[in-house]
Every structure is written in structure tokens, then in C-alpha cells.
Amino acid sequence: MPRREITSGNWAFAEAMRQINPDVVAAYPITPSTDIPMKFADFVANGKVDTNFVTVESEHSAITACVTASAAGARVMTASSANGVALMHEIFPIAGCFRTPIVFGLVNRCLGAPINIHCDHSDSMAERDAGWVHLYCEDAQEAYDTAILSVRLAEHKDVLSPVFVCQDGFITSHGFEPVNLLDDTAVKAFVGERKADFPLLDIDNPVTYGSFVMSEYYFEIKRQQVEAMKNVLKVYDGVAKEYEALSGRFYPKLDAYRTEDAEFIVVVMSSASGVVKDVVDELRDQGIRAGCLRVRMFRPFPAEEVAAALGGAKAIAVLDRALSIGGTAPLAAEVKSALYDAGKSVPVQSCVYGLGGRDFFPQYARDLFCDLAAGRVLREERYLGLLE
Amino acid sequence: MAIRIKDYTQKESPLTNGHRMCPGCGAPTAVHQGLMGVESPLVVVNATGCLEVSTTVYPFSSWRVPWIHTAFENAGAGVSGVEAAYVALKKRGKIDRDIKFVAFGGDGGTYDIGLQALSGALERGQDFTYICYNNGGYMNTGAQRSSATPKGANATTSPAGSVIPGKLQKPKDLTAIAEAHHVPYVAQTTLFNATDVAEKVKRAVETPGPAFVNILVPCVLFWGIDPGLQQDICKLAADTRFWPVYEVVDGVWKLTYKPKKRIPIEEFLKPQGRFRHLFKGEASKAMLDEIQADVDADWKKILDRCGETWEG
Numbered sequence: 201m202p203r204r205e206i207t208s209g210n211w212a213f214a215e216a217m218r219q220i221n222p223d224v225v226a227a228y229p230i231t232p233s234t235d236i237p238m239k240f241a242d243f244v245a246n247g248k249v250d251t252n253f254v255t256v257e258s259e260h261s262a263i264t265a266c267v268t269a270s271a272a273g274a275r276v277m278t279a280s281s282a283n284g285v286a287l288m289h290e291i292f293p294i295a296g297c298f299r300t301p302i303v304f305g306l307v308n309r310c311l312g313a314p315i316n317i318h319c320d321h322s323d324s325m326a327e328r329d330a331g332w333v334h335l336y337c338e339d340a341q342e343a344y345d346t347a348i349l350s351v352r353l354a355e356h357k358d359v360l361s362p363v364f365v366c367q368d369g370f371i372t373s374h375g376f377e378p379v380n381l382l383d384d385t386a387v388k389a390f391v392g393e394r395k396a397d398f399p400l401l402d403i404d405n406p407v408t409y410g411s412f413v414m415s416e417y418y419f420e421i422k423r424q425q426v427e428a429m430k431n432v433l434k435v436y437d438g439v440a441k442e443y444e445a446l447s448g449r450f451y452p453k454l455d456a457y458r459t460e461d462a463e464f465i466v467v468v469m470s471s472a473s474g475v476v477k478d479v480v481d482e483l484r485d486q487g488i489r490a491g492c493l494r495v496r497m498f499r500p501f502p503a504e505e506v507a508a509a510l511g512g513a514k515a516i517a518v519l520d521r522a523l524s525i526g527g528t529a530p531l532a533a534e535v536k537s538a539l540y541d542a543g544k545s546v547p548v549q550s551c552v553y554g555l556g557g558r559d560f561f562p563q564y565a566r567d568l569f570c571d572l573a574a575g576r577v578l579r580e581e582r583y584l585g586l587l588e
Numbered sequence: 589m590a591i592r593i594k595d596y597t598q599k600e601s602p603l604t605n606g607h608r609m610c611p612g613c614g615a616p617t618a619v620h621q622g623l624m625g626v627e628s629p630l631v632v633v634n635a636t637g638c639l640e641v642s643t644t645v646y647p648f649s650s651w652r653v654p655w656i657h658t659a660f661e662n663a664g665a666g667v668s669g670v671e672a673a674y675v676a677l678k679k680r681g682k683i684d685r686d687i688k689f690v691a692f693g694g695d696g697g698t699y700d701i702g703l704q705a706l707s708g709a710l711e712r713g714q715d716f717t718y719i720c721y722n723n724g725g726y727m728n729t730g731a732q733r734s735s736a737t738p739k740g741a742n743a744t745t746s747p748a749g750s751v752i753p754g755k756l757q758k759p760k761d762l763t764a765i766a767e768a769h770h771v772p773y774v775a776q777t778t779l780f781n782a783t784d785v786a787e788k789v790k791r792a793v794e795t796p797g798p799a800f801v802n803i804l805v806p807c808v809l810f811w812g813i814d815p816g817l818q819q820d821i822c823k824l825a826a827d828t829r830f831w832p833v834y835e836v837v838d839g840v841w842k843l844t845y846k847p848k849k850r851i852p853i854e855e856f857l858k859p860q861g862r863f864r865h866l867f868k869g870e871a872s873k874a875m876l877d878e879i880q881a882d883v884d885a886d887w888k889k890i891l892d893r894c895g896e897t898w899e900g
Contacts, residue, residue, distance in 0.1 A: 223676035226669060252676035254668055257708030264662040264705070265669030268633065271656055272673035273682075294658050400654045401674055403629040403685055410634075410657035411644035 203381045209340040209372035210235035212379045213279065213305045213365070216347035218243045219387035222303075223274035223394075226254035226265035228284060231317045232369040233307035236279035259284035263291040270300035270362075271409050273399025275351070275391075279305035281369060285323040286311055289330075295362045296331025297425060298409055301354035301394070302362040303347060304332075308470070308521075309369040310556045318557020319369040321469070325522040325530045331425050333363040333432055334499035336469040338455070341379045343367040345451060348382070349443045351391045356439065358431040360397075368471040370557065382447060390446050429500045436497065453502045455494035456509050458484060462491025464572040465510055467535055468519040469495050472553065472560045476519075479565035490569050501534050507542030510535065515572040517549040519584070529581060547577040553584035560585065591786045596624040600652060602632065607650035608642040612815025614779055614805025614822070615639045615721045619692065621782045622719055622803070625790035628688045629653070631670055635663035635697030638728045638807075639721065660697050664705035667691040667716045675715075688793050689716040695736035696726040699762050710769035710798045717792040717799045720762065723807035731810040731862075735760045738830075739882060740875050741862045743810070748865035753875050758882050766800035767836045773797075775835035777844075778804040780823035784844065788835060804831045812861015821859060828856040829887040834894060841893040853880045 207215065214236050217225065227237035244253045254269075256262045259280050270276045280288065285306060295302055310320040324334060335350065337343040343365060350363040367373055382390075398407045413421060436453060444450040457477050459465055466476050473494040483490040493509050495501075510516055518536075520529030528536070532550035539546055551568065554560045564584040571577070603619045615638060623630065634640040634657045643650040644657070658666050667689050677683045693702055698720040706718060725743050726732040733743035739758045742748035746755035767774045773795040775788040785803065792799035804825055808815045825831040826845055830853060833845035854876065857863040866872045891897070 223680070224669070224672045226665075226672065250679065252672045252679075254672045254714075255712065256665060256668070257704060257711070261662060261665030261668070261705050261708055264658055264665035265672060267658055268656055268666045268669030269673035269676075270669075272631075272670045272677075274673035274676055276673075290659055291662070400631055400656055400670060401677065401683055401687065403631075403654065403687060406652060406654045408644055408649035408651055408655045410640075411646045411649060412641040413646040417646050 202383050204378055205381060206376050207340060207379050208235070208374050208376050209343045209367045210307065210374065211239055212340040212344035213347050213367070214239035215381060216344050217277055218249055219382070219384050220277065220348065220351055220391050221249045222251050222277045224252050224254065224266070224269040224276045225278060226256050226262045226269065227278045228256050228259045228262045228280065230259065230281050230284035232309055232373045233279040233281040233305060235373065236305050236307070259287040260291065263288040263295065266302045267291060267295045267298060267300050270302050271298055271399070272401045273394070273396035275394040276301070277303045277305070279307065281307045282309035282311055282323045285327065289327065292327050292330035292332060294410070297421065299360035299428065300362060301360060303350045303354055304362060304364050305347065306364045306366045307369045307373045308366055316556040319371055319521070320555045320557070321522040324364055324366050327364070328499055328530060331361070331429065332499060333361050334366065334497070335363065336366045336496055336498060337372065338471060338473050338494065340372055340375070340377050342451065343372060344379055344381065345443065345447060345449055348387055348390060349439060349451065352439045352442070353432070353436060355394055356435050358435050359428060361428060361432065366470065371471045386446055390443070432500050433502055451496060453497040454505055454509060455496055457492040457494065459491035459493055459509050461489055463489040463514040464569050465491045465493055465513045466517045466519060466565060466568060467493045467495060467510070467531065469498065469521070469531060472519060472521070475560055475562050476565050479562050479569065483569055488569065488573060495531060498531070501538070503534070503538035503541060506535060506538040507544060510539060510546060511542055511544040513546055515547045515549070515575070515577055517551055517568050517572055520550065520552050521554045523552055523555070549577045549582060551582045551584050558585050591625045591783055591790065593782055596786070599624060602630060602651060602653040603643065604650045604652060608645060609638065610808055610815070612806070612808040612818050613638070614723060614807070614818055617779050617818065618719065618721045618785065618803045618805050621779065621785040622789035622801070623690070625786040626688065626793050628686055628793070631687060631689050633657070633663050633667040633670060633689065633691040635691070635693035635702055636660035636728070637694040637697050639692055639694070641728060661701035662705045663691040663693045663697060663702055664707070664709035664718060667718065668709045668712065668714050671714045671716050690793065691716060691718045693718070693720055694727070695720060695722040695724060696734045698722070699736045699760060700734050707769065710766060710771050710800065713797055715796055715798070717789065717801065719789065720802045721805050722802055723805050723810065724759070725807070725810055727807045727810055736762070739879050740857070740866050742865055743862070753865060753872055763800070763802045769798070770839070771798045771800060772838050773799040773835070774801070776802045776831065777833050778822040778825050778831050780819045780826065781845070784833065810862060812864070813859055817859065821856070824856040827851050828853050829883055830856050832887065832890045834890060841895070843890065843894040843896055853883050
């Protein structure tokens with residue numbers, strides 16, 4: 201039966217894993233995603249799943265085992281954060297190129313140094329060119345729903361891609377909130393069974409994965425990945441609508457909040473959007489036409505939809521929870537590029553906030569909207585909540 | 589049951605002819621000899637290295653069996669993932685065949701960068717065989733030293749110079765390290781006796797749980813030998829006791845080849861270009877004595893472990 205439980209982002213993700221009951225999970229502990237494999241280990245130990253749970257000796261081995269298990273034909277899930285994600289870096293593009301579906305609970309945490317266990321998006325942003333789908337979740341409910349939805353997206357015949365399901369470390373992963381959970385059998389029916397096209401375990405039709413490819417073919421193979429990633433933009437809404445029919449919850453690529461007639465829009469990802477949306481409501485009550493665009497799908501980047509949502513605004517601020525030191529912060533760079541390609545010359549203020557788990561307060565959003573309304577848009581990056 | 593080589597001469601090797609390994613290279617010989625006695629269907633996992641790049645030059649593949657390569661340091665984890673998928677899918681009734689899993693890595697991918705992934709896989713007790721084709725250095729990148737490179741060898745990152753006579757350290761004992769994981773089967777062999785290689789790998793594959801086989805193979809370029817001397821140099825490695833041939837079954841060590849008489853280590857070193865500098869000048873004599881002392885001490889250790897008093 202569907203249930204409503206007070207749970208955390210990590211536990212909600214683990215609960216989705218229990219219901220999905222994947223063939224293989226290979227995982228290694230790291231704060232703040234450790235709860236996911238811990239909770240899952242309980243499910244294994246108590247017979248709640250019959251997954252083959254591989255307790256590897258490092259994140260590098262975790263993702264390697266996930267890739268080879270997926271190539272073998274298994275449905276595969278895992279989770280990690282921060283330095284663990286960075287250790288996996290070498291293998292991510294291999295997973296992308298092999299077109300091996302993997303649903304990966306990425307609990308965002310900043311990369312050292314300095315070492316720090318709290319949230320920012322520097323870990324996942326460092327993997328933005330790995331050839332994975334990147335979905336960023338606002339809360340525990342969304343992390344749960346996205347885990348289930350992503351199984352279908354990853355294994356879709358036109359996609360065949362690994363998927364990062366990102367949630368904010370501690371803020372979402374360890375915050376407890378009410379989450380609506382689906383019926384076990386409904387999840388089972390929705391995800392179905394994986395039918396791999398070229399499984400390594402098909403002994404009678406042997407395949408070679410990971411061959412040595414020189415300049416004559418390498419470029420063409422990478423180009424095929426570009427096309428497959430474009431397919432995500434076409435396929436995603438259909439999968440999300442099927443999930444809506446099951447759950448009553450629809451998750452678009454972009455969560456546009458009161459943007460239709462907005463003059464001033466703040467673009468943000470993940471949990472900080474809740475704060476921005478509250479401030480939007482507050483300002484709307486005062487007659488200020490404020491809006492919030494939450495980017496849920498970062499890879500592939502839905503550039504045309506972003507430009508359409510933002511193009512009519514007078515000024516925009518983009519909030520990044522990651523730096524691109526010496527360059528433009530990742531989300532701001534994407535937004536500016538999308539607007540340029542659409543021929544829209546809206547002033548864009550790039551802001552970095554919340555690094556290393558620094559809190560994001562409503563006052564930062566209020567001040568930002570005031571600056572946009574007053575035409576105070578700087579060419580340089582701003583740092584919200586920085587003590588200096 | 590003993591393997592009869594002639595029974596296998598008509599059997600197709602999982603590795604076809606026409607691959608791009610060098611003439612005389614020991615790695616494909618290790619694959620052919622090792623896998624010829626294996627009856628079950630196989631999936632092969634390969635670490636980055638000569639064997640990987642030279643047998644899968646896209647759009648060709650020299651493998652008649654399913655084969656996967658991801659990276660250099662992770663063949664242990666790679667074979668874990670495939671085996672885990674097999675166990676899961678078999679339990680769920682999606683596969684009904686019995687399949688075995690064999691990983692190949694060179695000594696660079698096994699002794700050095702892949703040691704952690706191998707250790708993890710051995711400790712987890714999954715059912716696979718890991719074969720190290722050990723030519724004592726990084727050949728794919730051009731003869732650099734590894735932790736398997738013999739003392740005194742001239743490698744491109746431990747060159748024999750006017751001050752330093754090649755590599756100064758003796759190789760780590762990886763077979764003993766593998767055995768220390770309490771796995772049911774580990775073995776060491778080399779290429780002069782195809783039956784021995786075939787029997788050891790067959791036993792490794794058929795033993796439930798993890799197994800490790802360390803096969804000393806020549807690289808003709810690095811070792812500086814005539815390609816026709818592959819088998820002879822391997823026999824010298826065993827006969828000089830440089831490379832003891834043994835197996836450990838459930839913790840019980842057994843010497844499986846007993847060299848007939850004591851042959852000085854020079855006999856193994858002298859035909860090889862990588863040790864040429866050791867035979868010039870008085871200073872090198874000390875290094876040769878040191879290498880002989882290492883071999884003698886290690887041989888005694890092996891005899892003790894195998895409960896042997898035999899001296900030959």
C-alpha cells in the first residue's frame with residue numbers, strides 16, 4: 201500500500217532501491233551518502249531484497265563493478281559523494297561510452313581541499329562532461345521519485361545511459377520530512393525487468409566491450425554519444441508522465457515557479473530553490489514580479505527550454521553551488537550560453553553561494569531580487585553569504 | 589585428471605590467431621596454454637596492457653569469448669562486477685548456463701596499480717580466476733620498472749647507468765600475498781611446460797571461489813632475447829630457482845617442479861639483454877652475488893613452506 205513516512209533523503213533513496221530490488225549493488229561508504237548502502241545492507245541482511253550486494257574496497261572498484269555488471273546485463277545501482285565521486289572519475293566516461301545503464305545516488309558534498317563533509321555541487325559538476333544524465337532533486341520526495349523514474353530513463357532503448365540522481369548532502373540526505381512512498385508492487389510493475397541488448401553473459405553471441413580504438417573511429421563513437429544524450433531530451437517527458445500516472449507527481453526538466461510573467465528570475469538547483477520560491481511568494485505579495493527557475497536536468501542541458509523560460513525577463517541571477525575557478529560558474533555559463541543562442545540579451549548576474557555547506561538564507565534571495573530590480577547586475581561573479 | 593596436450597590440439601583457443609602481439613611474446617602463449625584445458629563457457633576480463641590493446645584493435649577482436657576491458661587498475665573489480673551479475677541473474681532464473689570468469693592482467697596492472705582491486709576481489713571470495721601474465725615490467729608503455737622487475741634489470745625508469753646498476757630492489761612476492769587472502773587456490777608457473785600451465789589454470793577455474801595464477805612470461809623486447817627462446821628462457825627461470833613453480837591448495841603449499849640440479853642464476857640472466865651490464869666489470873659482480881643470495885634465500889623459504897627437504 202502507498203504510505204506516507206517521515207524519512208530522510210538517503211533513506212528515501214534506499215527505500216526506492218528496496219522497491220526496485222536491482223540485480224547488483226556495488227558500493228563503498230562515504231559521508232554523506234553512507235546511509236544509502238548501510239540501509240540497503242539491512243534490506244539484504246533481512247531478506248527484503250535479493251540483490252547481489254558487492255561490498256567493494258573503494259569507490260573506484262564500486263563504479264567498475266557497476267559498469268561491468270551492467271555490461272553483463274544486470275540492473276545496477278550505487279551511491280557516493282565528494283572524494284568518492286572524484287575517485288570514480290576515470291570510470292564515469294567509460295560507463296557513458298559503454299552505454300551501460302546505472303542509477304547512481306549522488307549525495308552532493310564539496311570536494312577537498314580543505315576537507316569538509318558538507319554540501320555543495322563541486323563533486324557532480326566536476327563530472328558534467330562524463331556523458332551521464334544529471335538530475336538534481338529539491339527534496340527527499342523528489343530523490344525517491346527520481347530514483348524510480350531514472351531506472352526507466354537509463355534503460356530506455358534510445359537512451360542507454362547512466363544517470364546521476366543528485367540530492368544535497370545533509371540538507372536533503374539527512375533532513376527528515378514527510379515522503380509519499382508508492383506501493384511495492386506498483387514500483388515493481390513500473391520498472392519492469394531489464395532486457396539488455398548486448399549482454400556480456402550471452403555466451404552464444406560473444407561481444408567485446410572496451411576495445412582499443414584509434415583515431416580512425418574514436419571521434420565517430422563519441423559523436424554517437426552526443427546523439428544518445430540528445431534523445432534524453434525527447435524521451436524524458438514521456439517517462440516523467442508515465443511516472444505521474446503512477447504517483448500523481450510530475451517532474452519536468454525545469455521547475456518554473458511563477459516565471460510566466462516574471463521580470464526578475466533567480467535560477468537555482470536542488471534544495472536552495474525552496475528558499476527562493478518562498479521569497480518569490482513574499483515579493484509577489486508586494487507586487488514585484490519575481491520568479492524562480494529550478495534546473496532539475498543539468499545534463500543534457502535543456503537550453504532551448506531554459507531560454508524560453510528566461511528570455512522575457514528584465515534581469516536574471518544564476519545561483520551556483522560550485523565554482524569554476526578562473527572561469528564562469530557551471531550553471532551560469534550554461535544559462536548565458538542558452539540565452540545567447542536564443543538571441544536574448546538579458547542581463548545575467550552570476551552568484552556563487554553555499555560552498556562547503558554555508559547556509560543560504562531568505563535575505564540573500566531578497567537582496568538579490570532588489571539588486572535585479574534596481575538594475576544592479578555586475579559583470580563579475582558575486583558570492584552570497586561570504587564573510588569578507 | 590592429467591591434461592593430455594594432444595587432446596586439445598583440435599580445440600579452438602578463445603584467442604584467435606592474427607592478433608598483434610609481438611612474435612615470441614609470452615602473454616598470448618599464457619592465454620592459449622592456460623585456457624586450453626578449461627571446458628566451461630568463459631567470460632574474460634582484461635586489465636589495460638599489451639594483451640588488451642593488441643587483441644582488440646577496433647573494429648576487430650581476437651576473442652571468441654565475451655571480453656571486457658575498462659581500465660588499468662581495476663581488473664579485480666571488473667571481474668567482481670561480471671561475476672556478481674551472473675550470480676544475481678542465475679538466482680533469478682534469467683541465466684541457466686554455467687559460466688566461469690577469468691581476468692588477465694600484466695604485472696603492472698596486478699603487482700602495482702591493480703593490487704588494491706585484486707586484494708578486494710580475493711577477500712570477497714567471489715568465484716573467479718585472476719591470471720597475472722608477469723613479464724616483469726611495463727611493456728605497453730616501453731619497458732619501465734614495476735614491483736615485479738627483477739633486481740639488477742635495466743628498465744627505462746631504472747636504467748643501468750654509470751652509478752646505479754639497474755633496478756636495486758627485489759620483486760615483491762605477489763603469489764604469497766594472494767595466498768595470504770586465504771583463497772582456495774594460488775599457483776606460480778611459467779611457460780616451458782604447457783601441461784603444467786593448463787592444469788594449474790584448469791584447477792584454478794574449476795575451484796569454487798577466488799584463484800590466482802602468476803605466470804612468468806618473457807617480453808622479447810624488454811628481456812632482450814631471441815623470440816625463438818621463449819620456452820628456453822622460462823625453463824631457465826625455473827631451473828635456476830629464480831621462479832619456483834608451485835601451487836597452494838587450501839593453504840597447503842606444494843612444489844610442482846623440482847629442478848634437477850643447482851644452476852647458477854647467471855645462466856638465466858646472461859642470455860637477456862636487460863642484464864647485459866651485470867657481466868661487465870668487477871662492480872657488477874657484487875650485484876650478481878646479491879641476486880644469487882636472494883634466489884637461494886627465497887628458494888629455502890619455498891622449500892620450508894612446501895615441507896620439502898629436497899636440495900637437488
